[in-house]
Amino acid sequence: MDETDVPENLNPLKRFGSDVKRVRLGRKLTQKHLGKAVGYTDSYVSLVEAGKQMPSPRFAKGCDLAFGTNGLFAGLLKRLDEADHPSWFVSYLEKEKKAASICDYSVHGIMGLLQTEAYAHAIFRAGHPHARADVIKGKVDARISRRAVMSQQTPPTLWVVLHEACLRTHVGGPTVMAGQLQHLIASAETPGIDIQVITFAAGAAAAHLLPFTLLMFDSEPTTLYSDGPLGGKLYDREATVAAAVRNYDRLRAHALPPDDSLAMVKGLHKEYTS
Numbered sequence: 001m002d003e004t005d006v007p008e009n010l011n012p013l014k015r016f017g018s019d020v021k022r023v024r025l026g027r028k029l030t031q032k033h034l035g036k037a038v039g040y041t042d043s044y045v046s047l048v049e050a051g052k053q054m055p056s057p058r059f060a061k062g063c064d065l066a067f068g069t070n071g072l073f074a075g076l077l078k079r080l081d082e083a084d085h086p087s088w089f090v091s092y093l094e095k096e097k098k099a100a101s102i103c104d105y106s107v108h109g110i111m112g113l114l115q116t117e118a119y120a121h122a123i124f125r126a127g128h129p130h131a132r133a134d135v136i137k138g139k140v141d142a143r144i145s146r147r148a149v150m151s152q153q154t155p156p157t158l159w160v161v162l163h164e165a166c167l168r169t170h171v172g173g174p175t176v177m178a179g180q181l182q183h184l185i186a187s188a189e190t191p192g193i194d195i196q197v198i199t200f201a202a203g204a205a206a207a208h209l210l211p212f213t214l215l216m217f218d219s220e221p222t223t224l225y226s227d228g229p230l231g232g233k234l235y236d237r238e239a240t241v242a243a244a245v246r247n248y249d250r251l252r253a254h255a256l257p258p259d260d261s262l263a264m265v266k267g268l269h270k271e272y273t274s
Contacts, residue, residue, distance in 0.1 A: 012080050013090040014051030019076065021049040023067050038062025052091065054231075091234055092213075092225050097149055099156045101216040103248055105209065107163045109171065110180065112143050113150065114160065114187055119180040120144065122172030150193075159194045161251045162261075163206055167197065167268050178272040181265055188262045196255035197264050205254040212244055 024034050024045075031042040031049070038045075038059055047053030060077040064070065096102065104111045109123060120143045124136050149155065170177060188195040198206045212226040224235040224244045235241060256264060 013054065016055060016073075016076055016080060017049040017051045017053075020045075020055075020063060020073065023063075023069065024049075027067060029066070034063070034066060037066040054091075089232055092215075092232060093146070095215050095223055095225075095234070096146070098217060099149075099215040100218045101157045101159070101214075103159045103161075103214040103216070105161045105163075105212055105248060105251055106166050107206075107209070107211045108165055108169060110162065110166050110184070111160060111211075111213070113146055113158065114184060115143060116176075116180050116183045117144055118176045119171055122176055126171075155192060157192045157194075159196075159252075161196045161198055161248070161255050164197055164199045167265065174272045178269060181269040181272060184265050185262065185269065188258070188265070194258050195261055195265070196252060196258055197261040198251055198255040199264075202254045206251060209247060209251070212247075214241075214244060214248060 020034075024031070029037075031045040035042040035045045039062060040059055044053060044059075048055045048059065055073075055077055057074065057077060060073040063073040067073075102113070104113075110119065112120070115123070117140055120140045121136065124131075124139045124143075128136060128139075150158065167181065171180070184195060187193050210226060210228075212224060215223045215225065217223075221236060221238070222241050222245065224241045225232055226235065226244075235244075255261065
């Protein structure tokens with residue numbers, strides 16, 4: 001394959017990077033030359049081209065100026081962020097498919113892998129109040145399709161610690177919540193899936209942490225994913241991941257045991273259906 005050819009099966013983030021590389025080579029620029037032109041290091045350019053770094057708006061605009069592409073890359077980046085999966089989440093999804101074990105801590109909303117269609121729709125509609133119906137549907141379909149990872153021949157084990165707020169926040173109304181809790185009950189009774197609830201009574205043990213996910217693999221180091229105000233980010237620095245693992249162990253220690261957690265979810269389900 002010629003190094004400027006672009007495979008058809010690239011995810012959106014890798015396709016963006018591949019397009020940058022193709023135009024850069026067409027302009028006979030090195031990564032160092034492009035980095036200097038756009039105000040970034042050549043290592044940053046390399047990561048973007050490999051699909052391992054979410055490009056910033058400044059980088060995309062800089063590419064347009066350096067290449068003379070009249071807003072092409074700024075437009076591509078904008079469409080990436082409007083896609084069914086935002087660009088910053090694509091790298092996480094690639095790793096999620098390969099994980100041997102997934103450990104998640106959810107604070108305000110139930111993690112995507114365990115959401116029902118109606119719950120996901122309510123979440124996306126609240127987050128994108130002015131989006132077209134087809135855009136919301138695309139995001140919901142993309143989220144629900146993630147369940148396929150749990151239907152693989154060798155699915156990952158899934159351990160989820162839910163803050164009590166996830167269960168008591170009325171997302172979409174009582175009917176939607178009843179359906180969501182019923183789905184949690186069914187999930188908790190599935191082999192390989194453990195669910196614990198950390199109650200309000202746990203206090204500061206849970207209050208000081210943002211939601212995060214640990215992805216564990218058979219043949220590579222554990223990766224941490226954490227949400228932030230501008231989107232999520234993957235971390236693989238050993239000390240950062242180790243601190244998150246310790247925090248997760250503490251959360252599990254302060255949470256209700258799985259059987260008691262399931263009983264609590266069942267009790268709340270009755271409240272939503274009564």
